[in-house]
Amino acid sequence: MSDLSGSSVIMPEQEVSEVTDNDLITDVMDGDQDAYAELVHRYEKKLARTIYRMVGSVETAEDLTQDTFLKAYGRLDRFDNSKRFSPWLFQIGVNTAIDWLRRNRKRSHYSLQEMSGGEGTFDVADADPQPKYDLSQEVHFVLHQIPVQYRTVLMLRDLEGFPCSEVAAILQRREPTIRWRLLKAREMFRELWERREKESGEST
Template sequence: MQPSSTAREAVDDESGLNDAWLVERTRRGDQAAFGVLVRRYERKLIRVMARLVRDPEVARDLAQETFWRVYNRLDRFDTGRRFGPWLFRVGVNLGLDHLRRGRSDPPHGSLDRIHGDDGAPFDPPDPDPRVRAELAQEVQFILAQLPVAYRTILVLRDLEGFSSSEVAAIVGRREATIRWRLSKAREKFRQIWERRQDAAREAATDG
């Protein structure tokens, strides 16, 4: 079925179009509508994938695979639900599968986006770009020590800024479970961070 000229004009004007309408248009054969969804979510999806797999090329491939799978499953999508969290759930699952196969490095983040277990920002002590680069490497190392479930929630919640309810929808868990895991993940992150800082201070003193 070809979209009418009125529908095409509506899709051309992307502002104000809700996801459910675009999904329904796509189901009716309007590929331009799906193109709007791709443009709406592509950048953030690639960024999330890159944080998980630490390879820009792989991240783009995973994002493309995500859109392909979502496109082919639209007939099963409940438009009463939010499209964005469903899309990211498919993408995150692909990213986690990739990590479980051991084909990439752990995610990379910025220390100033990690929060303590009290919810307060875990800010770096020095704004010097060189120091911040070293801290970013330290964050990458510490994230690698966390279980995948905790790591994923930290990436989504603290690095990408998804709400707890959105993270719950993405990973398929209750919001209360997400809050509990997030607290545990932040606590473990801080514990490893503090141990490594103590070890570094002792090494400097011994030297």
């Protein structure tokens, strides 16, 4: 590691080794509140982005993300510390978002214009964000045409990078079911995307 002057700096061994999520959970259970703040810092943006892709509203995604972390904190004593924390956390977050969608069915259909101004809240700024932003909004619009049970699998696997085994754990489904839904979701997305491109071409 180098400092700003370019000279080499040798860090102490305890600072080089990264503290794991499970180490932090142990610390939380021992009364260290700062340890939970670190867990929130590690996963807040990714969780908020996933929930936003489900509900289509930045404000709602922020509220549901906060609610998820509160729920997770209250359930930490039930967490199996031999397993990974992130799938467990995302299981709570996805279920929280699905519950919101069920309660707000009439509010869960968004136009492209209504979804503008969204995901940028959760992403790092780009030197020229407009092309990326436009594409992002198109992706969101198409995603929201896909039924939620398929959309969620597609987002967790292809957009957030969870392996199918962890998507299965998050959604509490068998892995073959997840793989089948992923296949169908990809087909739906491709068909909807191609249809949108064709309509856009015809309109211009």
